[in-house]
Amino acid sequence: MSRSRAAGHPALATRATELFGVAYPIVQTGMGFVSDAKLTAATAQAGGLGILSAGLLSYDELSREIDAIKALTDQPFGVNIRADQPDVARRIDLLASKGVRVASFALAPRQDLIARCKDAGLVVMPSIGARRHAEKVAAWGADAVVVQGGEGGGHTGRVPTSLLLPQVRDAVDIVVIGAGGYFDGRGLVAALAYGADGIAMGTRFLLTAESPVASAVKDVYLGKSVDDTVVTREVDGVPQRVLRAGTVDQLERTKAPARLLRAVRNGIAFQRMSGTPWREMIKEGLAMRKAHGLTWSQVVMAANAPMLYRSALLEGRTDLGVMATGQVVGLIDDIPTCEELINRMVEQAVEVLARLR
Numbered sequence: 001m002s003r004s005r006a007a008g009h010p011a012l013a014t015r016a017t018e019l020f021g022v023a024y025p026i027v028q029t030g031m032g033f034v035s036d037a038k039l040t041a042a043t044a045q046a047g048g049l050g051i052l053s054a055g056l057l058s059y060d061e062l063s064r065e066i067d068a069i070k071a072l073t074d075q076p077f078g079v080n081i082r083a084d085q086p087d088v089a090r091r092i093d094l095l096a097s098k099g100v101r102v103a104s105f106a107l108a109p110r111q112d113l114i115a116r117c118k119d120a121g122l123v124v125m126p127s128i129g130a131r132r133h134a135e136k137v138a139a140w141g142a143d144a145v146v147v148q149g150g151e152g153g154g155h156t157g158r159v160p161t162s163l164l165l166p167q168v169r170d171a172v173d174i175v176v177i178g179a180g181g182y183f184d185g186r187g188l189v190a191a192l193a194y195g196a197d198g199i200a201m202g203t204r205f206l207l208t209a210e211s212p213v214a215s216a217v218k219d220v221y222l223g224k225s226v227d228d229t230v231v232t233r234e235v236d237g238v239p240q241r242v243l244r245a246g247t248v249d250q251l252e253r254t255k256a257p258a259r260l261l262r263a264v265r266n267g268i269a270f271q272r273m274s275g276t277p278w279r280e281m282i283k284e285g286l287a288m289r290k291a292h293g294l295t296w297s298q299v300v301m302a303a304n305a306p307m308l309y310r311s312a313l314l315e316g317r318t319d320l321g322v323m324a325t326g327q328v329v330g331l332i333d334d335i336p337t338c339e340e341l342i343n344r345m346v347e348q349a350v351e352v353l354a355r356l357r
Contacts, residue, residue, distance in 0.1 A: 002295035016198035023047030025198025028205040030080025041072035042210040042338040051078040078102030083109035144175035152180030153326035169195035186346025214316035226330030240342030243323040
């Protein structure tokens with residue numbers, strides 16, 4: 001935290017830097033197939049909060065990835081886990097035993113899971129897309145929330161960050177992290193002005209040197225404008241923002257029976273790739289349906305996502321896969337290291353704050 005006071009500005013030493021134990025109020029979000037040990041460690045080492053994406057990892061893989069991060073940095077970091085996984089309690093215990101700082105949740109966890117995390121000494125930070133969700137998890141004991149507006153990539157809502165962020169800030173007194181539309185120091189200062197304690201970024205960190213995304217895929221992202229994204233339900237049955245590229249247009253045109261058949265095939269492929277027992281996949285599907293009010297069709301469609309993302313992001317098959325992104329993709333034009341990115345953002349934020357003064 002000393003770096004933020006020595007090289008930055010007092011306004012950048014926020015409740016978030018204190019809660020997370022990091023130098024700067026900048027969070028790298030947990031992104032499936034993107035936020036691996038290397039990217040998470042690079043973010044943490046640069047002074048931000050890196051978050052490992054564990055939703056698609058087995059328990060043993062999660063343990064190895066945490067060890068890999070700790071071998072690369074001694075700075076605090078977080079792990080994003082899914083509240084609907086059958087072994088979520090065991091995973092929480094693993095995070096605590098290995099000294100992970102933050103337990104991040106893409107969807108609001110149950111009250112008992114928040115209590116388990118806090119009893120284990122973990123900082124609890126769910127992501128939310130509506131004021132009522134923030135109020136609920138705050139009442140249950142969450143320490144922070146990531147507030148993602150409609151500009152954000154992946155699963156997203158319709159309210160823009162500029163409206164959702166101050167709405168949530170006025171509703172809760174816990175640490176609030178703004179997400180959706182951020183990529184530089186100007187956005188960081190703007191979020192602080194709205195009352196946020198920091199910002200979280202996905203697309204911006206996806207387009208860094210340490211990101212495992214294939215170089216050819218990064219070039220596709222760099223060539224897109226703010227108008228080259230679409231919010232679709234055809235990937236996994238619920239709205240998410242992705243690049244208007246790859247198979248998205250084809251998915252949108254495909255009739256329902258064909259989409260379901262594709263989803264079943266992708267589910268079989270994912271089961272073979274991950275080695276997840278069928279009984280566990282079925283149990284997860286039932287939990288998703290109960291927790292989020294999904295139809296059986298949506299549960300089956302959810303099998304699409306892992307294989308479609310893997311095809312594009314890791315295998316470079318932009319013609320076959322799907323690429324999540326925020327609208328901010330149209331404002332990004334380079335691939336810096338995490339250290340270069342964070343240093344640049346802090347310097348720009350300090351310049352903006354000085355100018356405003």
